[in-house]
Amino acid sequence: MPTFTALTHLPGREAAEALCEACEDLTPEPVGTGIFEIEDGSERWEVGAYFTEAPDEIALAVLAVAFGAQPFVISELPEVDWVAHVKRELTPVRAGRFYVHGSHDADDIPEGVEALWIEAAMAFGTGHHNTTKGCLQALDRLATEGFTPSRVADIGCGTAVLAMGAARLWNVPVLASDIDPVAVDTASANVIANGLDGRVISIEAAGFDHPTLEQAAPYDLVLANILKQPLIDLAGDMARHVARDGRIILSGILTTQADEVTEAYRAAGFAAGLRDDLGDWSVLVMTRS
Structure with a gap:
């Protein structure tokens, strides 16, 4: 058609x-x-x-x-099977200890990595975009520094690659939410494929607006790889749902937008930490004061 x-x-x-x-x-x-x-x-x-x-x-x-x-x-x-096309074109991504791959590379995984199997699908997050890669690298750094959260949420989870990465690092339950029901279905399928069923729970929700997300707060770590304006709009809710000294990892932000997002979160009670620029995109790691 x-x-x-x-x-x-x-x-x-x-x-x-x-x-x-x-x-x-x-x-x-x-x-x-x-x-x-x-x-x-x-x-x-x-x-x-x-x-x-x-x-x-x-x-x-x-x-x-x-x-x-x-x-x-x-x-x-043109009439193209884009999912099949992307599968052929995608190569594995190394981000810190993480190795994100599709089924076509499942037989060639290096030793000593945390392998995450993500198929091309109708949801964001195959690891190839610099925002996803940067967030995975930020997760890896937190673990290396000895950070050990017990309550984690991934807001706007897409494929749930970040939620699954957190679950692999710390062996804790992770809530993964997205406003898009297609993304939630994709996330649920990826969770099962990666052997994390029951450890990563996929929820359809806008931001933290879901009873399960509300009841699990406050969080020690929240991931949000979305866009500038939704992140700014979320700053107040983020402050209410993140524990004192809890961390947040934010992305989906152009380098030209990073200062504006940082200021919005400083005003909400977060202290600026690491900023990592990958190409045109920024990843922010901040701590609730």
């Missing part, structure tokens, strides 16, 4: 949301729409609509003019 994309951008979240909503009334109707902030300091938002038949280019042009957006760029995507 062919897939068509129609993408544009414009200033302001409210205008982007209104345009996104207007796209839903098009004929043919899109199978999905969405917006996200272009995090380059321009305060512009991208609007996307996805179709299984060619969209009405004239109607899209009219919408773009009506909402002050750039003209829609329409593309037809």
Whole structure:
């Protein structure tokens, strides 16, 4: 089945949301729409609509003019099994003591590593992105320094690679939450595949908003590899759910955004610790004062 994309951008979240909503009334109707902030300091938002038949280019042009957006760029995507393609392309990742691999490399694991089996799937976190790799390296450093948490949470867990890494390091139960039900299903499957069923518990939740997460607090360690604005929005909740002297590992942050996130967490009661920049991305390790 062919897939068509129609993408544009414009200033302001409210205008982007209104345009996104207007796209839903098009004929043919899109199978999905969405917006996200272009995090380059321009305060512009991208609007996307996805179709299984060619969209009405004239109607899209009219919408773009009506909402002050750039003209829609329409593309037809080739029919590709992207998961199979990614599996072929992904090579194992070494991050500290961790070795993240797919099933195609399961017979070639080096000795003395903590192997984590992650298949390409519809969730973030195969270890190849610098944010995931940086968080795994931060976990490795904490363990090397003798840090020993007993209560751990991974907020926005994606594939649960970070939650599983923590469970392997400290042999403690880890709660792994994500707002996306597909990610939660993917995380649960990965947990079973890695022999961690019962030690990593996958939960569908936004932030800490779940009875299980609330009851398990305060946490000695919280991982959150998401995005700048959700991290800033989470700072107050993080302070309420992290124990005194507890650690947090934050990523999903561009290097240009790291200072802003650091200041938000300082204001919430965290002391800045290690900052590790990998390419364009930063990983922050902070301690609740």
